[in-house]
Amino acid sequence: MLKSCLRGLKIYFYMVGVSIKTQLQYRYAFVMNILGWAMTYAGTAITMWVMLYSFGSIRGWTFWELLFLFALAVLSWSITMVLFFHFHNMDEYIVEGTFDRFLVRPIHPFLHVIALKFDVGAFGQLLFSIVAMIIAYVQLKLNWQFYQWLVFLGAIIGGTLIQGSMLVLISAAAFWTTRSERLFWALMWPARNLMNYPLTVFPRFIQLLVTFLLPFAFVNFLPALTLLDKTKESFDPFWGFFSLPVGIAFFAICFKIWNLGLDHYKSAGS
Amino acid sequence: MSLIEVRHLCKEFKIAKRQEGLTGALRSLFHRQYTTKIAVNDISFSIGTGEMVGYIGPNGAGKSTTIKMLTGILVPSSGEIRVNGLIPYKERRRNARQIGVVFGQRTQLWWDLPTIESFELLKQIFQIPPDRYRQNMALFNEILDLDEFLQTPVRQLSLGQRMRADIAAALLHDPKILFLDEPTIGLDVVAKERMRSFIREINKNRGVTVILTTHDMSDIEKLCQRMILIDKGQVMYDGELTKIKETFGKTRILIVDFEENIDDFSLDGVEVIKQEGNRRWLKFNREVHTASQLISQISEKYEIKDISIQDPEIEVLIRNIYEHNYTLDQVFTDKTRI
Numbered sequence: 001m002l003k004s005c006l007r008g009l010k011i012y013f014y015m016v017g018v019s020i021k022t023q024l025q026y027r028y029a030f031v032m033n034i035l036g037w038a039m040t041y042a043g044t045a046i047t048m049w050v051m052l053y054s055f056g057s058i059r060g061w062t063f064w065e066l067l068f069l070f071a072l073a074v075l076s077w078s079i080t081m082v083l084f085f086h087f088h089n090m091d092e093y094i095v096e097g098t099f100d101r102f103l104v105r106p107i108h109p110f111l112h113v114i115a116l117k118f119d120v121g122a123f124g125q126l127l128f129s130i131v132a133m134i135i136a137y138v139q140l141k142l143n144w145q146f147y148q149w150l151v152f153l154g155a156i157i158g159g160t161l162i163q164g165s166m167l168v169l170i171s172a173a174a175f176w177t178t179r180s181e182r183l184f185w186a187l188m189w190p191a192r193n194l195m196n197y198p199l200t201v202f203p204r205f206i207q208l209l210v211t212f213l214l215p216f217a218f219v220n221f222l223p224a225l226t227l228l229d230k231t232k233e234s235f236d237p238f239w240g241f242f243s244l245p246v247g248i249a250f251f252a253i254c255f256k257i258w259n260l261g262l263d264h265y266k267s268a269g270s
Numbered sequence: 271m272s273l274i275e276v277r278h279l280c281k282e283f284k285i286a287k288r289q290e291g292l293t294g295a296l297r298s299l300f301h302r303q304y305t306t307k308i309a310v311n312d313i314s315f316s317i318g319t320g321e322m323v324g325y326i327g328p329n330g331a332g333k334s335t336t337i338k339m340l341t342g343i344l345v346p347s348s349g350e351i352r353v354n355g356l357i358p359y360k361e362r363r364r365n366a367r368q369i370g371v372v373f374g375q376r377t378q379l380w381w382d383l384p385t386i387e388s389f390e391l392l393k394q395i396f397q398i399p400p401d402r403y404r405q406n407m408a409l410f411n412e413i414l415d416l417d418e419f420l421q422t423p424v425r426q427l428s429l430g431q432r433m434r435a436d437i438a439a440a441l442l443h444d445p446k447i448l449f450l451d452e453p454t455i456g457l458d459v460v461a462k463e464r465m466r467s468f469i470r471e472i473n474k475n476r477g478v479t480v481i482l483t484t485h486d487m488s489d490i491e492k493l494c495q496r497m498i499l500i501d502k503g504q505v506m507y508d509g510e511l512t513k514i515k516e517t518f519g520k521t522r523i524l525i526v527d528f529e530e531n532i533d534d535f536s537l538d539g540v541e542v543i544k545q546e547g548n549r550r551w552l553k554f555n556r557e558v559h560t561a562s563q564l565i566s567q568i569s570e571k572y573e574i575k576d577i578s579i580q581d582p583e584i585e586v587l588i589r590n591i592y593e594h595n596y597t598l599d600q601v602f603t604d605k606t607r608i
Contacts, residue, residue, distance in 0.1 A: 007397070010394070011394055011395060014391070014394045015391060015394070015395075018380070018383065018387055018390075018391060021387075022382050022383055025382075096376070097373070097376055098376070100338070100343050100373075101371075101373070101376075101378045103341070103342065103343045103362065103366075104341050104342070104343065104366050104369065104371045104378075105366055105395050105396070106363040106364070106366040106367050106395070106396060107363070107395055108363075266343065266344055266345045266359065267344070267345045268283065268284065269283060269335075269338070269344055
């Protein structure tokens, strides 16, 4: 078991290394990609600032707190993109028959798909989120204690897993319907926009939905409560500790569903 | 026991019926109706080590579906498959190590990478020992001249080069069995010949069992001793290629150009099957008449300008089988069809 995991990791890193090399071949596209993403997110941040300039605050959240909330979501999303973003192409792999090719190789097709690409372009967002995070940290005069750094780390890993699992879940739809790209835009984009704001501005049922069913609240909102010492919200900051376990559990569920989809694909074809 | 055993293999697909109009589309969201399509219907065969078998049939006959089940991509609806003792859909990964697959229409190489990178990736994925890898690469290089394009990205390769790279990639991990789906499709004559001689070579020298699907009957004639012919998911014929040719070689066609137009041509044992100007196509049975006999008989009565003899092509025979939905026994008894 351990041996086959190590072997899988070795194959993963080798394939990912090749993917990085390929992307670096197109140097111009590579640089533009990074710059483009960084600019896009900076643009959103500026819009947010303009809005807050006239409103003052949203539900007790100041501009710098909102920037922090936003940057935390972008941070884990950028890692998700690096690792998982190509899952939204699953339908292409299936329709074009590329997926069959993965199945005649002696590794798990999930490993094959995830190792196909390592999207270095997404580092632009990572860059933005780190800079934004540092500015917000200084402006808010935060001084995290050790447990808060752990929550922060848990939010990054857990958030990456939660959003990555969403992509895996959406890609699994392609096994049944041979379409997943549209589902990606219909689900992932609204969900990500939702995360730019404190969850408490939304109706109760949405709050419950993104806490218990599709646990986006654990990506940034709940850990931000802990990290910003916000105790006057309807959620207890205590929830922020659970990003990592929730991420792991959600990933396990989505991976299971992906495998069910694979079984369906094997019996029904495309 | 033979290398590949297929017993009463069936595969059914459920296809969702499309309903018309907007209301139909809405209704089908909640309540779908399915039609069942039987792609493979009770197929049985066995293939021994070192054989080279042509698996042929028209589009939609069930060829690809069978290959997909043999390679472990699809799970059969019923029936049994053993590939070198393994059940492909249950032990897909172990099975993958003992088979090589080439889908002629699409490459299994990494599109954006220099060709050599695909080989290196496969080396990692299949965990090919470095020595084995080096030996194989050296050999394939020698026969297929891979060197000339190893540094070129796959997307820039010509079709012939890509097929050479693809077949080398499929053989890199020393598979026992090679599945070739349309390996010569779209290739020019020279590239086709090269591909065929490579397939022959690895079959002969390495003992690799080859299963080949193709639409090009000359692939079959030049490569395979045995042919499995399927249509509508069923085996129509399974046996030697030469047997078909011998049986059908019984009827031959004599093409005669006469000096002048003849309206009332007739001769015993000869049937005029086509005419065009002064040219006649005459069908006869080789076992009853010899060609020279006929020619002398005809030349006694008429002035002949030119003459040629045609053997029926395997392609014609197969087309007949498909068009008339015959089993081979029927074709053998009804010889007037050719």
